[in-house]
Amino acid sequence: MKALLLCAALLTSSPLYAAQLLIDLGSGSRTWQTEELLKHPAAQTIKIKDDVSYHRDMQYRAVPMAALLKGLKTDDHVQAVALDGFAAELNAAPLLDTQGSQAWLAIEDPDKPWPRLAADKPGAGPFYLVWTDPQAGHISPEQWPFQVARIQRLAPVxxxxxxxxxxxxxxxxxxxxxxxxxxxxxxxxxxxxxxxxxxxxxxxxxxxxxxxxxxxxxxxxxxxxxxxxxxxxxxxxxxxxxxxxxxxxxxxxxxxxxxxxxxxxxxx
The missing domain is CATH 2.60.40.420 (Cupredoxins -  blue copper proteins)
Known part of the structure; x- marks a missing residue:
């Protein structure tokens, strides 16, 4: 796993990269490439009002999390781990919702890199968990992990x-x-x-x-x-x-x- 994180860190140091996201739901794991996700049949362009990390309106190419978490149950528990060690603990139910607050995996296009979060910080890519209508589900800022390297199903905390x-x-x-x-x-x-x-x-x-x-x-x-x-x-x-x-x-x-x-x- 350390090798995966190191690889992702090296790849994202360049404006042109083929990033990888590991999704492990226990019954099996899959590593998604940036290009695969951008071409995912459920991918669409979404607009996020007052993005938690960028503090302004943003537009992303994104895939509904429900489409990537097939087989996950509403009472399962998920952890999203970022390149910097941030580890968001998430109940599965909100991630699987398709009404009200909806979770999306935003994918950074290497040809259209996202802006930096601040002058001395990188951008939120290559993968960023964002929400449409977050107020409806009382979604916390800690449920918006960016620079996500892996998503895994785990036992409750x-x-x-x-x-x-x-x-x-x-x-x-x-x-x-x-x-x-x-x-x-x-x-x-x-x-x-x-x-x-x-x-x-x-x-x-x-x-x-x-x-x-x-x-x-x-x-x-x-x-x-x-x-x-x-x-x-x-x-x-x-x-x-x-x-x-x-x-x-x-x-x-x-x-x-x-x-x-x-x-x-x-x-x-």
Whole structure:
């Protein structure tokens, strides 16, 4: 797998490349080439309003994710891994929807490369998971992974990483378990907790300390809403989560999970 990522990184360093995307759904895997995806029978040109990564309207040649995930069930769990180590944890059901919010795999045409995300950053290609009408499905910015190298079906997060799970004595609908679901959706793509998780992107959120232990008052909420307002750092990568993405009630549930896990530290 490391060889695959290295190969993809080398290929995407040139404006002309034949990128590869690995899709592994457990029963079998397939490696798609850029040209194959651009010519896929379900491919079409779509317009994305206020793209999460580019912060403007964008147009892409894209294939519905449902067309690429044949055999996947709505209760399955999927992980999309990017070249930089970002690992988005995704429930399969929204990816398979064809009504409301719809997931698409945008494919960068080597002859028409996408713009850079910023002056010092590459573009979102060669493959980028985008959504039409994301508000309908309450889709988080963390569910828009770009520079995707592979998509794979995996066991649910709690099975793969027991160190992330709240106290098993809690009811399934307990607010802490609701916060755990929100943590998976909004945080696990970049962060580990108790040294558990697949992301290689951001710091651990419990070891050695939970942010709930060193942010006082409402400062942690303010940091999540707008990280640069508290720590101005030009190289910072964490996006802000405004109330349209993470409503106040959900933010409280997320913080409740983090506070709970501060009492369940597991040293690596």
């Amino acid at each position: 709690a099975e793969r990483f027991p160190a992330l799970a709240p106290d098993p004595k809690l009811a399934s609908n307990d607010p802490v378990n609701q916060g755990f679901s929100l943590f998976q959706k909004n945080c696990l793509a970049c962060h580990r907790l108790n040294a558990a998780g697949d992301s290689q992107f951001g710091p651990d959120l419990n070891i050695p300390y939970s942010p709930t232990e060193y942010f006082s008052g409402d400062f942690l909420k303010r940091y999540i809403r707008d990280p640069q307002s508290l720590r101005h750092w030009p190289q910072a990568k964490m996006p802000g989560f405004d109330s349209s993405v993470l409503p106040d009630q959900e933010l409280e549930l997320l913080l409740g999970y983090l506070r709970h896990m501060a009492g369940r530290k597991q040293l690596p």
